[in-house]
Amino acid sequence: MAVTLHFLPRDHWMNDPNGFIYYRGKYHIFYQYFPYESRWGTMHWGHKTSTDLVHWKDEGIALYPSRDFDRNGCFSGSAIEIDGKMYLYYTAIVYASMDPANIHVSGSGLIACQAMLESPDGMHFPAEEKRIIIPTFSENEVGHPGDTRDPKVWQEREQYFMVLGSRKGEQGNLLLYSSRDGLHWQFASVVSDERIKSHTWECPDIFSIDGEHYLIMSPIGIEKTGTSYPNQSVWTKLSFDPGKKQAKILSHPRFIDYGMDLYAPQSTLDEKGRRIVMAWMRMPRPLADGRIGMLTFPRLVRQKEGDLRFGLHPAVESLFTRVLQKKQAEDVLRDQRPLKISLDLLEGAHIDIGGYVIRFYQEKVYTDRSKVLAIERADLFGEEAQVGKEFCTPILQDGRHLDIYVDANIIEIYVNQDEYVLSNIVYDLGSQILAQDVEKIAYFGLDTEEPVYEGEKK
Known part of the structure; x- marks a missing residue:
């Protein structure tokens, strides 16, 4: 009897991990999920929980299109605990026009805003509680109206910070926001670096290890050899000043995984306070049962002489x-x-x-x-x-x-x-x-x- 140890969707299509968090004694992972076919479509958030990062229990669908501002998809985002509640942040999507032959794919582009939902317990997700926290940008504002997405929220020095992937013209960048309560957000600064020649910088994640800050993200089109997927996941050193609410990229990007199938990694802290990461593995065709896409094993992130290392988490290794x-x-x-x-x-x-x-x-x-x-x-x-x-x-x-x-x-x-x-x-x-x-x-x-x-x- 075949046994798959890796994280798979409940059925059909999955891509990015979302809302990775250790909360009330359980690990929660949400993931981009299309419940109708074995291909990408209108995005929902699937949900699984685990007590050990190995055995995952399917918890059904957490987020689904239900409001006018997210009627065409709940794109990627993150989760954080505030006052005992789980706050989910995500990119809400509306298509600029619909494909009359398939309502689940974009006809001519995206209209994106940033939204959130408060869950009282990490298991119930009242759709009526969804709210917009960062409206859609106009063409002359700081962010791109269609290609600003993937809010990752963290706490530092009694403040909450959010990083968003975006672009200006054809050059990717990041947008930083700050908040005192996790509900009301103020724009802080732009992070850009022309050494990183790519389109939208997707799935950004900023964290600190041993007092040093790092950035992981997935820039569109960064791999230019033409021999593998052009969109890849990288890490860089980062300087981040919480007081000034500014960040600067300090190093050239380096790949997180040299197999070039990995994408959209997201990190959190495990029950022992160690930084860990999981990521989507892109699959070119479905499995026999119709499922397509999986997540990597959880990886323990550490720094050695300023370089990030990604080793197998002991929870898997010990098996x-x-x-x-x-x-x-x-x-x-x-x-x-x-x-x-x-x-x-x-x-x-x-x-x-x-x-x-x-x-x-x-x-x-x-x-x-x-x-x-x-x-x-x-x-x-x-x-x-x-x-x-x-x-x-x-x-x-x-x-x-x-x-x-x-x-x-x-x-x-x-x-x-x-x-x-x-x-x-x-x-x-x-x-x-x-x-x-x-x-x-x-x-x-x-x-x-x-x-x-x-x-x-x-």
């Missing part, structure tokens, strides 16, 4: 305690169960996991999924994009160790624990494992033979 022989590991692959492979690389190393190939030379890790993803292009939002087949990390500095986590349709590779991560969507993995020029190879299965995950499709 793989059952030592396997190679034949048992191949049986696990054949049954489409989660598998961990750990090894050290030698120059010229070659690992083939059911057709997914990993190589190591000139101090870089290379992957090739050509045999387990035959698709050349994907239609994610009504526009086709190139789907990459071959990937590589930068030059390794911390060693040559890999921890490889294999699930039914995704492989996540953690290099030297968290120096780099490289994650890829795959289809129809085989069961044979071949490895040469590696050392200390070991295989691990889940700690139980028959794990049961709440909300799992049967």
Whole structure:
């Protein structure tokens, strides 16, 4: 019986994670969700909860179009706890014109405003409580009227701050707002950097680690090689002055994941106060049951000498305690169960996991999924994009160790624990494992033979 350890939608289509929060003893993730077909359409917020970041319980639909200002979609946003309540912030969408043949896709552009809803308990979401907090911009105002979105809210120095992704002309930027109560918001400043040549800066997220601020975001069109999705997720160092309510980007952007499928990461603090992140993995075609899109494993974010690192969260890592022989590991692959492979690389190393190939030379890790993803292009939002087949990390500095986590349709590779991560969507993995020029190879299965995950499709 196949078991999928990764977060999947309840059915049909999902994209960005939203409202990631630890609240009243549970983790909540909301996600962009289209409940009618296995493709993008009018956005709702699906909702799942977990006590451990591993077992997710489906809680149905939290937000759905219900007001005139969000009648064509509830786009991405975030959540925060204020006075015991859960405040949800999102981008409310109206289409400039409708496609008469399909009301679920934009006819000629978007009209966006920023909205919120107060939930008394994180489980009930009264639609009548929705309100606009930042109206649609006009053409000559600070933000773009259609491409301003994805409010991420956080608290710092007894104030609340909001960052929005936007653009001026064809150059992306960020808008900062501040609030004393989380309800009434004042514009603070614009954050821009012409070194980051891209369109709208989607899904921005600002946080601090060890007293230093960082920005993660997903700029449209930042990847210009033409060999993979052009929209990618990056991180930069940031200076942020809460008193002046201003921020400045301090470094060139670096990829969060070198597999180039990851997008729209969102962070929160776990129950121990550690910064963690989960992100959408883009899938070029649905699974057999019609679901399309998944989230990465939760990743622990830390900084090392000013660089951000994204390592596997201990909640997932601790599950793989059952030592396997190679034949048992191949049986696990054949049954489409989660598998961990750990090894050290030698120059010229070659690992083939059911057709997914990993190589190591000139101090870089290379992957090739050509045999387990035959698709050349994907239609994610009504526009086709190139789907990459071959990937590589930068030059390794911390060693040559890999921890490889294999699930039914995704492989996540953690290099030297968290120096780099490289994650890829795959289809129809085989069961044979071949490895040469590696050392200390070991295989691990889940700690139980028959794990049961709440909300799992049967």
